Amino acid sequence: MNNILSIFKREFMGYFTTPIAYVFIVIFVFLNGIFAFYLGDFFNRGQADMAAFFAFHPWLYLFLIPALAMRLWAEERREATIELLFTLPITMGQAVLGKFLAAWAFTGIALVLTFPMWGTVNYLGDPDNGVILAGYIGSLLMAGAFLAIGSCISALTRNQVIAFIISAVVGLAFVLSGFPLVLDFFSGWAPEILVQAIGSFSFLSHFDAISKGVIDLRDMVYFTSLIAFWLFANVVIIEFKKAE
Amino acid sequence: MDTLVSVNNLHKHFGAIKAVDDVSFRVNQGEVLGFLGPNGAGKTTTMRIITGFMAPDAGSVTLGGDDIVDAPVAAKRRVGYLPEGAPLYSDMTPAGFLDFVAGIRNLRGKEKNRRITDTIEKTNIQSVLGQPIETLSKGFKRRVGLAQAILHDPEILILDEPTDGLDPNQKHEVRTLIRGMATEKAIILSTHILEEVDSVCSRAIVISAGRLVGDGTPTELRARSRWHNAVTLSVRVDNGKEVQATLSNLPGVQSADLVSQKDGLARLVLYSTHGQSISTTVNQVVRERNWAVDELYVEQGRLDDVFRAMTSKLL
Numbered sequence: 001m002n003n004i005l006s007i008f009k010r011e012f013m014g015y016f017t018t019p020i021a022y023v024f025i026v027i028f029v030f031l032n033g034i035f036a037f038y039l040g041d042f043f044n045r046g047q048a049d050m051a052a053f054f055a056f057h058p059w060l061y062l063f064l065i066p067a068l069a070m071r072l073w074a075e076e077r078r079e080a081t082i083e084l085l086f087t088l089p090i091t092m093g094q095a096v097l098g099k100f101l102a103a104w105a106f107t108g109i110a111l112v113l114t115f116p117m118w119g120t121v122n123y124l125g126d127p128d129n130g131v132i133l134a135g136y137i138g139s140l141l142m143a144g145a146f147l148a149i150g151s152c153i154s155a156l157t158r159n160q161v162i163a164f165i166i167s168a169v170v171g172l173a174f175v176l177s178g179f180p181l182v183l184d185f186f187s188g189w190a191p192e193i194l195v196q197a198i199g200s201f202s203f204l205s206h207f208d209a210i211s212k213g214v215i216d217l218r219d220m221v222y223f224t225s226l227i228a229f230w231l232f233a234n235v236v237i238i239e240f241k242k243a244e
Numbered sequence: 245m246d247t248l249v250s251v252n253n254l255h256k257h258f259g260a261i262k263a264v265d266d267v268s269f270r271v272n273q274g275e276v277l278g279f280l281g282p283n284g285a286g287k288t289t290t291m292r293i294i295t296g297f298m299a300p301d302a303g304s305v306t307l308g309g310d311d312i313v314d315a316p317v318a319a320k321r322r323v324g325y326l327p328e329g330a331p332l333y334s335d336m337t338p339a340g341f342l343d344f345v346a347g348i349r350n351l352r353g354k355e356k357n358r359r360i361t362d363t364i365e366k367t368n369i370q371s372v373l374g375q376p377i378e379t380l381s382k383g384f385k386r387r388v389g390l391a392q393a394i395l396h397d398p399e400i401l402i403l404d405e406p407t408d409g410l411d412p413n414q415k416h417e418v419r420t421l422i423r424g425m426a427t428e429k430a431i432i433l434s435t436h437i438l439e440e441v442d443s444v445c446s447r448a449i450v451i452s453a454g455r456l457v458g459d460g461t462p463t464e465l466r467a468r469s470r471w472h473n474a475v476t477l478s479v480r481v482d483n484g485k486e487v488q489a490t491l492s493n494l495p496g497v498q499s500a501d502l503v504s505q506k507d508g509l510a511r512l513v514l515y516s517t518h519g520q521s522i523s524t525t526v527n528q529v530v531r532e533r534n535w536a537v538d539e540l541y542v543e544q545g546r547l548d549d550v551f552r553a554m555t556s557k558l559l
């Protein structure tokens with residue numbers, strides 16, 4: 001536990017000693033604004049909720065989170081500090097978890113910094129803040145899933161660009177698998193159960209439910225087990241490839 | 245003395261390259277073991293296996309009773325390691341970095357402060373504590389790496405080329421530091437600087453193409469030199485050839501080289517058979533013949549000679 005905390009602290013502070021934190025947060029908040037106000041027709045929908053805001057999060061995370069996650073292990077490998085890290089008395093699991101939690105906490109902060117949006121909605125109308133809170137929770141969970149994927153893939157290479165691209169593609173697969181276009185493609189010939197399975201793996205369907213205020217245990221379990229799975233894969237990959 | 249490091253029949257290959265080929269050795273408390281070998285001999289690979297960064301293909305490593313594969317965390321607690329090239333988190337400051345390592349090393353409160361202060365003083369990094377590591381000079385980086393390794397006062401220290409890239413003064417300081425810690429620890433250090441073996445190591449092993457080819461105290465290793473107990477002699481004669489002929493026939497003299505002959509001064513080197521002492525015999529003959537001797541001294545043998553002989557025959 002102490003080790004996880006030490007690594008968490010080091011990583012988390014690390015975001016703020018480089019421009020990464022500021023660039024990421026500014027772009028995140030800015031794009032959220034753009035998407036919600038212009039593309040999502042935030043004002044003209046005549047509804048006091050943040051559905052338009054959350055609807056874009058899967059697409060935003062699709063490229064912003066891989067950008068954050070790509071350095072997690074690739075940099076450690078390229079700078080050879082991985083040799084330092086894994087000759088300290090810690091386990092792979094502690095290192096993976098500490099790094100992941102730091103990155104997740106950081107996205108959490110970026111998410112919290114979108115509060116002016118929430119303020120605006122509350123100023124203009126009378127939204128259901130419970131639904132909005134659910135939306136934030138769902139968004140954070142989904143960000144965690146994107147991060148776990150990115151962290152795992154970052155462990156495969158010392159090249160951050162490759163890590164970014166592969167993470168984005170894998171993330172895209174997880175988002176798109178719930179898209180009508182993709183499902184239609186399969187439903188033409190594949191058995192119904194397979195189509196459902198593919199759809200059920202989608203970030204979109206699980207996230208939609210939560211962001212509409214329906215906190216279903218299954219959706220929570222979906223995201224947490226996805227995170228657990230990718231982090232476990234991350235540990236295995238690091239274990240085998242740390243010295244390469 | 246306790247055996248703190250025990251390396252047993254290590255094997256490691258990368259594709260077709262046998263990086264480590266059946267290497268075994270032990271290091272006791274109080275010993276400073278020099279780890280020598282040409283580039284690519286397998287020193288770094290061996291150290292990475294000992295410190296648990298790489299898994300061996302076969303063989304085992306025990307660090308003070310803990311097996312590095314079966315009990316990695318317990319074994320790693322006992323070790324301080326300076327990896328090759330001293331990699332560091334370049335966006336941190338030395339102060340922040342040492343604080344991080346202290347946390348992982350389970351140092352808390354007063355003890356932590358005491359260890360950090362002590363280490364900073366020992367490695368002389370006071371002046372750069374608040375500066376990002378990426379902006380430090382090579383020498384300071386190396387010393388921050390060293391600080392990280394000795395922070396928790398480990399019983400085992402493994403240093404991969406600790407003085408590489410340091411200026412002569414800093415080299416001297418680091419060697420003094422290592423010597424100062426020697427009695428209570430088991431230390432392994434790799435180096436390409438053979439004087440370092442004489443100045444800090446109580447024992448040295450030589451590895452070549454992954455195989456252990458030598459193990460002994462610096463004196464023992466030197467005794468393997470062709471130069472060991474050779475006699476260098478300068479005599480005031482015009483015909484050095486005659487001296488050479490006389491001396492090369494002496495018992496115990498393997499061969500005599502006439503190195504130079506000019507201005508009535510002949511310089512010879514007499515190699516001894518199996519490194520036995522020949523100086524008394526040579527002296528006697530010199531006196532009998534009434535040669536005017538300018539200099540006569542006994543060679544100890546040179547480590548670099550031994551090193552070259554040991555590591556080239558396998559190539």
Ligand SMILES: Nc1ncnc2c1ncn2[C@@H]1O[C@H](COP(=O)(O)OP(=O)(O)OP(=O)(O)O)[C@@H](O)[C@H]1O
Nearest residue numbers: 243244258261263282283284285286287288289290
């Ligand atoms: N990760 C790796 N993948 C493939 N080959 C490797 C790897 N690490 C080391 N080697 C090879 O193993 C051999 C031993 O390398 P090692 O770094 O242990 O040598 P060394 O004795 O430390 O050399 P130097 O004095 O140059 O530091 C070399 O042939 C090297 O190319």
Ligand SMILES: [Mg+2]
Nearest residue numbers: 287288289328
């Ligand atoms: Mg090396």
